[in-house]
Amino acid sequence: METNQSIRDAIEVSIRFLDSNPEFYIGSCENGRRKWNGAWWHMATLYEMGEVKQIPSSAIARAKYLLEVQTWPTFVIYPDDYPTSEVDKMKMDCCHCELAEYYMILMAYGCDLDKELPWIREWFLKHQLSDGGLNCEPTAYTNSHKSSIVSTLPPLEAILLYTNRPFTPEETVFLDQGARYLIEHRLVCSKESGNIIDMEWLNPCFPRFFEYDILRGMSYLVEWSRRRNKPLPTDLLKEGMHRLYSHIEATGLRIGRQVFDPQGAWGGHTFPLLEEVARIGDVSPYLTRQLTGIIEQLEHFTNE
Template sequence: MDLNAEIAATVDYLGSPTAMDCLAASPYWPKWHSPWWHMLLLHEMGETHLIPAPTIRAFIAAMNATPIKIFPIHPSEFPDGGDPYRDTACHCQLGNVYRVLDAWGIDVEAELPWVKPWFTTYQMADGGLNCDDSAYLVHDECPSSMVGTIAAFEALTLKSHAPRRDDERRFLDRAADFMIGRQLIAGSTSQHNAAERDAAPHWRLPCFPRFYHYDVIRGLTALTLWAERTGQKLPAAAVAPAVEHINQAFPDGTIRLGRRCCEGHGTILRLPDGSWDHQHHQAESFPLLDAVSAVGTTSPFLSREWAATQRRLMDLIL
């Protein structure tokens, strides 16, 4: 897959005044054609080092300018007049931010000291997390989310974090138990998060890039890295449904994309006068994203990931 032209266009964009202006306004919005999504796609491709240094510095400054550095759950935690889209972050975003910056070579704990404690703070009773703030107000069930958990789990599994504090190790072990309990393929059994149960069949369809989305290859990769880096073994029954599905769907190990997870999403937009339009607008794509995400095409990135995950599985299964 020759992506030289598309990669060059993304790197040029990231170094442009347009990207700097966009980051000054928001480190996240709009989807998908803004600096953060270009950065995250390069990272998922294994090309994090191509992100220009000034862009990284501008992104860190934009993240630190986030007005509300907690995940507001109760109305009293959100100030009057605040922007619910732009004034705070979510677990998915921060997990991915940590991974990208760490891979680039940033000491994330020093530069964004408020991010890492976020994950342990918002872990739910079953070990998962949920980017839906209302889920934390439910008391008769635990509506945690695989999608809301995966990026934070990946972030705290990074090699550069070892040795880990006791609270981080507890977070990882509980999150791993949560994923094992779901066998990597099952959605929430809760009433509050019934939408995830409906979405779970789509997790069997590989997607790239994932951004903050989930598929079973991503789950297997994260769980095997956790086991490898913490010296754990994995129960065969916990991973068998996911492994068997992938082997049956892709017997030669070549992964083809089954869905385009970034299709059909909406976004807010910044207007020429600097204000933000919170109406639903179609998210805009960009050439590199189009080139690597077409349904039915072979993904060299996922094929390499699956091959590495299979090798780890051979050493980790009980």
């Protein structure tokens, strides 16, 4: 995909930052999202642009070291899940969506995390709730047993997109139940009331990082249908296309939201590449690529 000079210049700024940045820590799930100029956000932006190979190997090595040595490999739900040693108490705690984003970046780069850090894939498969999704809120596993769409998508994508062998029976259940969860929620709706859970999800977002929008859910269902040889939920996808209509132009799909909105709860310092690729109202070539894939699959199934 051709990029303009301003984006190429901004990519170079991020590459220099990643190559020279000695620290690699995203902070907690709550506080880390205000630090938009950390190494994690530069890497995630490049990954979502399809430019993961431009990430310096030194930054990849630091990210992998963070997962290997400085991350507590257990999602804390029960008292016994907490670290006990002073060394372990200093480690980073992850939630499902953050861990999945880390995993996808490193796997896309060429790391074999399933061999080197097998606990990550096991983490995703272990924490699927009975409704088919996951939830980064620990109390969901002891009280409500209800999933979060935001928490669900990154782990589903991680297993679906980064398995270069036949899926295991456990993985097929994970992926199929995740698809069922999205279908039952009509991508953006409460299963009980049928109302849209969050109207912001109708606004295409780029880069997304951990965030959800309707296009992300639609893209998962299309790729799940293809890789699992399952029927495409065409009516639901057509409904999704209708919900996206106001953002579609002849040249592609316009950005409708910024996850790092300076006026929002997660506002903070940004960086040139993030500013270049995330302007609200701009047609995003990256979102357009996803939309085109959905349209092509709908046409293919319609013409069969």
